[in-house]
């Protein structure tokens with residue numbers, strides 16, 4: 035069996051027919067998916083997070099509960115099953131226990147509500163042993179009553195209060211706030227139900243709430259809430275604050291220790307100006323009665339517009355010079371240069387209307403709206419600056435729903451602050467601008483632990499429909515898939531006005547003179563446009579910052595920054611190109627049923643809508659990098675309940691690769707140490723070609739078998755690789771001039787793809803480390819992403835591999851991986867040898883092909899504590915993210931570059947070039 039002619043893999047040709055990748059096998063996969071779909075209990079099929087699935091060996095396996103999904107087990111139809119939309123009872127669904135807080139303003143009602151997940155993580159035997167080994171005790175975790183839940187943000191026009199009440203009632207949001215001081219979600223709604231609310235409407239509509247919903251309103255002070263909300267958002271959300279100058283949006287990293295003092299300007303119907311000195315420490319120093327209500331009220335009278343957004347939309351097409359009196363109008367077209375005023379400066383808002391012999395109907399509503407908007411925005415900017423000056427403050431944060439993410443409004447305010455402060459003060463805006471008060475009211479529920487949450491505990495997601503409310507599109511959909519799909523269908527009917535909703539003022543709208551006319555993008559503006567900038571906040575208190583990052587503050591996961599429009603366009607095209615194929619796979623993975631097709635369609639539309647939206651405004655969801663786009667795609671699949679689109683492909687590739695593993699191990703064992711190390715690294719790089727996320731690779735799979743592709747890939751492994759630090763790594767591992775270096779104590783191996791990648795690449799490398807006395811922790815995804823292997827799948831792969839290898843078996847036993855197999859699979863019939871160093875598996879806390887090391891699982895953070903070597907493998911984890919990351923310990927980054935453009939950009943190379951980057955500890 036040993037390799038001939040130096041080809042260590044010649045012996046594995048026998049398996050070729052088992053491993054065929056061609057159109058027939060694709061069909062087989064599809065068919066297999068269909069059989070799985072019909073054969074499986076629907077609860078298993080749909081609900082991958084619960085226990086009860088069977089692995090390839092028929093063992094019962096448990097899924098990680100890090101981000102639970104819908105639990106359909108024991109679902110039954112309530113009442114008449116013939117009904118068109120019968121109610122389905124989900125007895126095991128513990129999701130969506132809700133708590134609600136409101137800010138009822140003069141124009142808008144803002145809702146913040148919380149839906150809770152029970153902690154469903156399965157404490158199986160393996161996990162327990164790993165925890166023991168890693169020294170994780172549950173006692174270390176802080177007790178968060180708000181555990182694993184989500185914060186949703188919704189708004190209604192105050193004039194549509196009834197819609198808002200319907201919404202609350204339909205989602206039973208009032209049932210959670212039983213007791214204003216405690217979270218008590220178990221108790222049924224009762225007479226004493228209370229919800230927290232702020233704003234004038236909390237007083238005005240209290241009786242209506244009691245009458246319609248049976249709840250009392252617990253009124254919270256408006257200023258307290260605004261400040262508490264702003265402080266929370268500024269501390270807890272990474273990309274909350276941004277500047278907006280001349281059409282350019284830039285996120286500002288706020289240092290938590292350097293947040294105070296600042297000036298908070300909340301522009302609602304009126305304007306409050308607050309000096310904030312700390313948590314709960316503030317003073318309302320000024321305000322103005324000329325605010326959002328003024329714009330809307332005057333605007334409605336003057337233009338006959340029906341709503342605020344329509345008025346704003348009009349301004350997009352306006353030219354205020356027809357109404358405003360400019361310096362040039364007074365000075366015969368000349369500048370008044372002596373005092374620094376250009377001819378185009380507004381001398382008097384609406385001033386031209388005095389002298390013109392025109393009536394209201396002679397002015398275009400567009401021009402009126404723009405003139406009004408500029409008048410009010412400049413005025414607010416100026417008053418804010420004067421107050422900042424009064425207290426020596428440099429930072430002014432503007433909030434309130436007057437702004438609505440409207441580029442031109444922000445530019446105008448920024449211009450005023452910049453102009454009057456001569457660049458000394460900075461206007462900043464908040465992504466959750468309208469929700470400060472509501473968030474603050476929410477924070478006033480005691481003991482929910484929210485104030486203890488840190489940036490790394492929050493993950494923001496942008497599910498379809500999240501912020502939409504009112505009218506026919508009534509949302510946001512919670513966990514109900516059907517509701518989501520029908521929402522999506524309505525969404526599509528609405529067409530492009532929804533898919534690209536936010537107006538973008540092109541650069542130069544205000545300019546230094548501040549008087550250019552905004553260019554019209556009216557067609558893309560819709561009523562609640564700005565709300566799309568806000569997603570759903572997932573609260574995951576178990577996430578931690580990866581402790582081995584050399585400088586977490588400087589760490590930026592993304593290598594590719596998509597604020598470069600060319601780059602964004604390229605990846606937009608690539609990901610759009612992948613869609614049809616991905617939908618096919620996803621639908622097949624769910625049995626190809628009509629339901630799956632409908633979901634597939636909804637997924638494709640939803641993801642395309644996100645892409646279109648981000649093309650329009652790349653910073654809409656916060657700072658955008660390639661990793662965010664790739665994760666968005668996975669999240670979007672999960673939203674439409676495609677929990678593992680590549681399931682059968684992964685299984686097939688695992689089986690095929692496991693079949694040839696014994697031969698590979700045998701051949702490796704016949705090599706000397708140095709050849710073996712090189713062969714192992716080559717093996718990892720070569721096997722990384724099995725990547726279903728790369729167009730080029732997928733095209734390959736139709737042309738050959740796994741082994742042919744693997745062999746081809748191996749043959750390309752001619753050193754030097756494009757990035758080649760192998761000699762350095764070898765020296766660290768084997769020493770030089772006869773000196774044997776000490777082995778690593780513990781290595782974290784971030785594994786990537788299923789099949790050959792893990793089985794023929796990373797596992798043999800892990801085995802080598804184990805053989806040298808290094809503890810090995812395989813770090814795998816918590817949730818599926820493309821064909822990446824998950825932490826839940828790895829133990830079974832290891833168990834299979836261990837059947838043929840003593841080193842792996844003993845280490846896996848020591849690491850608690852062979853819980854089921856422990857008694858049967860021993861090669862020599864003996865029990866596990868506890869003297870072996872352990873092989874362990876931990877989940878990384880994410881479900882993406884990339885990894886953001888600012889937010890990893892607590893398991894991984896614990897495992898990292900004693901690690902002195904990190905190996906990152908694959909394009910997603912080692913190139914798209916973390917290529918530039920620096921670690922406190924040694925790091926090895928291994929990947930094959932399977933994209934031509936990335937190869938050119940990153941390593942000045944070409945597609946299929948390899949990266950082996952070794953970095954000593956910093």
Ligand SMILES: CC(C)(COP(=O)(O)O)[C@@H](O)C(=O)NCCC(=O)O
Nearest residue numbers: 725727728729883908909910911933
């Ligand atoms: C999604 C991926 C990062 C996965 O690569 P991996 O981490 O598995 O090596 C990669 O396949 C990728 O960047 N694909 C998109 C580009 C393309 O089709 O070439």
Ligand SMILES: [Mn+2]
Nearest residue numbers: 786787822883
């Ligand atoms: Mn991958």
